[in-house]
Amino acid sequence: xxxxxxxxxxxxxxxxxxxxxxxxxxxxxxxxxxxxxxxxxxxxxxxxxxxxxxxxxxxxxxxxxxxxxxxxxxxxxxxxxxxxxxxxxxxxxxxxxxxxxxxxxxxxxxxxxxxxxxxxxxxxxxxxxxxxxxxxxxxxxxxxxxxxxxxxxxxxxxxxxxxxxxxxxxxxxxxxxxxxxxxxxxxxxxxxxxxxxxxxxxxxxxxxxxxxxxxxxxxxxxxxxxxxxxxxxxxxxxxxxxxxxxxxxxxxxxxxxxxxxxxxxxxxxxxxxxxxxxxxxxxxxxxxxxxxxxxxxxxxxxxxxx
Numbered sequence: 170x171x172x173x174x175x176x177x178x179x180x181x182x183x184x185x186x187x188x189x190x191x192x193x194x195x196x197x198x199x200x201x202x203x204x205x206x207x208x209x210x211x212x213x214x215x216x217x218x219x220x221x222x223x224x225x226x227x228x229x230x231x232x233x234x235x236x237x238x239x240x241x242x243x244x245x246x247x248x249x250x251x252x253x254x255x256x257x258x259x260x261x262x263x264x265x266x267x268x269x270x271x272x273x274x275x276x277x278x279x280x281x282x283x284x285x286x287x288x289x290x291x292x293x294x295x296x297x298x299x300x301x302x303x304x305x306x307x308x309x310x311x312x313x314x315x316x317x318x319x320x321x322x323x324x325x326x327x328x329x330x331x332x333x334x335x336x337x338x339x340x341x342x343x344x345x346x347x348x349x350x351x352x353x354x355x356x357x358x359x360x361x362x363x364x365x366x367x368x369x370x371x372x373x374x375x376x377x378x379x380x381x382x383x384x385x386x387x388x389x390x391x392x393x394x395x396x397x398x399x400x401x402x403x404x405x406x407x408x409x410x411x412x413x414x415x416x417x418x419x420x421x422x423x424x425x426x427x428x429x430x431x432x433x434x435x436x437x438x439x440x441x442x443x444x445x446x447x448x449x450x451x452x453x454x455x456x457x458x459x460x461x462x463x464x465x466x467x468x469x470x471x472x473x474x475x
Contacts, residue, residue, distance in 0.1 A: 176241070177240055177241065178240075178241060178242040179213075179220070179225075179239065179240055180213070180214055180215070180216050181242060182238060182239050182240070182241075182242045183210075183213060183214055183228065183239070184214055185242075186228075186232045186234070186239075187199070187210075187214075196210055198231075199228070199231055202227065202231050203224055203227050203228070203231075204418055204419065205224075205319075205419055206319070206349055206353070207349075208319065208345050208346055208348070208349030209319055209419070211345055212315060212316075212319070212345065212346070216312075217311070217312055217315050217342065217345075218312055218315055218316045218319075219312060219316075221420075221421060221422055223421075225239055225240060308450075308451060308452075309427075309439045309450045309451065309452055311342055311343075313423055313426075313427075314343075314407070314439065314450065315342070315343060315346050316419075316420045316423050317409055317411065317416065317420060317423055317427070317437065318343065318346050318347075318350070318407075318409060319346050319349065319350070319419065319420075320411055320412050320415040320416040320419055320420060321350060321355055321409050321410055321411055321412065322355060322410045322411070322412050322435075323355060323356050323357075323358075323409075323410040324347075324350065324355065324356070324357045324358070324407070324408070324409060324410070325357075325358045325360070325407075325408040325410075325465055326357070326358065326359050326360065326405070326406070326407050326408070327360045327362065327402060327405060327406040327407075327408075327464075327465055327468070328359070328360070328361060328362065328402070328405040328406075328441070329361070329362045329363050329402045329405060330405060344378065344382075347379070348379060348382040348383070348384055351379065351384045351388060351389065351392050351393060352383070352384055352388070354388075354392065355392070356391075356392045356393075356394070357392060357393050357394065358394050358396075358469065359372075359393075359394065359395045359396070360396055360397075360398065360465060360468055360469055360472055361395060361396065361397045361398070361472075361475070362397075362398060362399075362400055362401065362402035363397070363399065363402075364399060365397040365399060365473060365475070368395070368397050368475055369475065372395050372475050376389060376393065379393060394474070395474065395475040396469060396472035396473060396474050396475065397472055397473055397475055398468050398471060398472035398473070400468065404440045404441070405440065405441040406438060406439070406440055406441070406453070406461060406465070407438060407439055407441055407450070408436065408437075408438045408461065408462065408465060409436070409437050409438065410434075410435060410436055411431065411435045411436070411437055412435070413431070413435045427452060429455075430452045430453070430454060430455060432455055432458055436458065436462070437452070438452070438453040438458055438461055439451060439452045439453060440453060
């Protein structure tokens with residue numbers, strides 16, 4: 170008889186722990202304990218970033234609960250001590266269950282069960298080599314892009330759409346990480362393609378949202394730059410100047426997955442999908458990165474401020 174896979178309820182468990190009256194106000198302390206910022210905790214709560222296994226263990230340790238509770242919402246059952254046979258059986262069951270899950274839950278489950286069963290120190294590299302729980306090589310999901318964007322020193326964006334950061338006057342999927350980066354003093358340069366006058370409403374709406382999110386006005390003017398150039402653009406491009414040591418600490422699996430496409434200077438770029446009903450993108454290989462940077466610098470120099 171096939172056993173039904175246990176549902177992963179990580180976001181609900183984390184929210185319950187953070188909302189507990191006895192643990193109120195601990196979001197900042199949790200972020201500090203994990204070595205991340207509060208925006209990252211928010212991404213975990215909304216399922217925008219997948220936590221690493223070490224992060225899950227850190228959350229369990231911080232709240233003094235079991236890993237099963239953090240991932241599955243299950244309180245631990247009493248069992249006899251020193252039961253390696255039972256532990257191995259649980260691990261094997263987790264591996265079997267993982268094959269029945271999909272999407273980000275499959276990715277989370279795969280990493281947890283493989284780490285437990287094989288005790289692999291270099292779990293990130295093993296996952297990349299085995300191609301489990303990920304899309305095709307070179308493809309970037311929004312969750313991956315957000316995770317890496319949380320580790321930038323500077324962000325440059327060439328686009329003819331504005332759907333990721335603001336949609337119909339409301340925050341888009343990337344808005345929280347943009348606001349957090351601005352508060353941390355990390356600059357953004359938006360190079361907008363198309364008729365300049367048509368960009369003003371979207372730009373003003375975005376600036377207003379950023380200020381309302383708590384970013385000081387003077388910081389917004391200093392770090393959030395917009396320029397428009399009336400030229401055609403085949404595909405939107407995001408250029409991330411990464412703080413590689415921070416990526417290594419905060420997103421080690423993403424670092425292993427995309428390491429080959431990060432330049433020696435720590436620059437990583439991807440082409441964003443240009444459909445309003447789609448997400449993600451494709452990484453730009455180092456062979457083409459230099460020409461991408463040249464195009465940005467050339468167009469930025471002739472573009473007009475907004």
